[in-house]
Amino acid sequence: MLVLGVETSCDETGLAVYHTERGLLAHGLYSQVAVHAEYGGVVPELASRDHVRKILPLIREVMADANCSAADIDGIAYTAGPGLVGALMVGASVGRALAYAWDVPAVGVHHMEGHLLAPMLEDSPPEFPFVALLVSGGHTQLVSVASIGRYQLLGESLDDAAGEAFDKAAKMLDLDYPGGPHIARLAERGTPGRFSFPRPMVDRPGLDFSFSGLKTYTLNTVAKYAGADGLPDEQTSADIACAFQEAVVSTLVIKCRRALEATGLKRLVIAGGVSANTRLRAELERALGKIGAEMFYARHEFCTDNGAMIAYAGAQRLAAGQRESLAVNVRPRWPL
Ligand code: KG4
Ligand code: ZN
Secondary structure, X not given: OEEEEEEOOOOEEEEEEEEOOOEEEEEEEEEOHHHHHOOOOOOHHHHHHHHHHHXXXXXXXXXXXXXXXXHHOOEEEEXXXXXXXXXXXXXXXXXXXXXXXXXXXXXXXXXXXXXXXXXXXXXXXXXXXXXXXXXXOOOEEEEEEEEOOEEEXXXXXXXXXXXXXXXXXXXXXXXXXXXXXXXXXXXXOOOOOOOOOXXXXXXXXXXXXXXXXXXXXXXXXXXXXXXXXXXXXXXXXXXXXXXHHHHHHHHHHHHHHHHHHHHOOOEEEEEOHHHHOHHHHHHHHHHHHHOOOEEEEOOHHHOOOOOHHHHHHHHHHHHOXXXXXXXXXXXXXXXX
């Protein structure tokens, strides 16, 4: 089965063609980062408009790369939520309309299920069951995954998502959006141990997270060391980035380890934008080594938003017989 995947939930237009036997044939991404850069965050209306401009040319390009025509496509998968309603509507309308025109089934995919299954596109995919840490700009969740579609939420953030915390900390240090990669780069020059930031909720039992206190702590530290330009000096900024990242990473590591121990599972999948963080990967590797557990993640470009993960997740659902009606429905808020 040949499936076209469409992702437009936020600020990336992602397209891909996935074949259930031959694997991923082609994928393409148009990032709107430059469009939103001057606003320090994603402007929903600009995002929708840019998806409208880019989606059809990108579909043509990716289908040409996959060397396929409309007649070869057996189904279309699009992100139906969660995300920005206007942005979601673009992908859903185009996906649903093309499926109607080409007389093939369509399926609406949960964006976080896409992230969760992205590591399945790699050479040594994880076997079920596993624990998944979903860490993106909008979500921080620990999920027990029995098989595709059988997900049990173990814990989640009670306030900010981990990626959101990275973005806000970056803004405090006058770094560009999205802040995660910028904080990670700056942290490399930081002096470990100069500052020690709180590890939120690690002393409490359970698998929930909270990052808003860490955000306030970061803001107060930035203010304390700010010079005339409102910013700490370069080295202090790097030291703050380092302490912030260490606090997020060690919080995530502690909870992942706890989730594996609680479920008795030995496989951990990390997915979503923050799973691209190299410190997180290294620290998890170290902690999991001690308890004989294995870690899986997607290649770098499939950690953040992309069409390949939606094509893959949609292909599984289409193969299982799931179909969307003709109505174009999106769910900006949608639990996994
Ligand atoms: O999964 P994603 O592309 O979009 C959402 O579904 O939200 O995740 C984007 C988030 C942003 O908050 C971004 O700052 C964060 O992932 N991110 C990172 C890194 N790369 C992206 N955070 C920490 N370290 C990174 N290397
Ligand atoms: Zn995402």
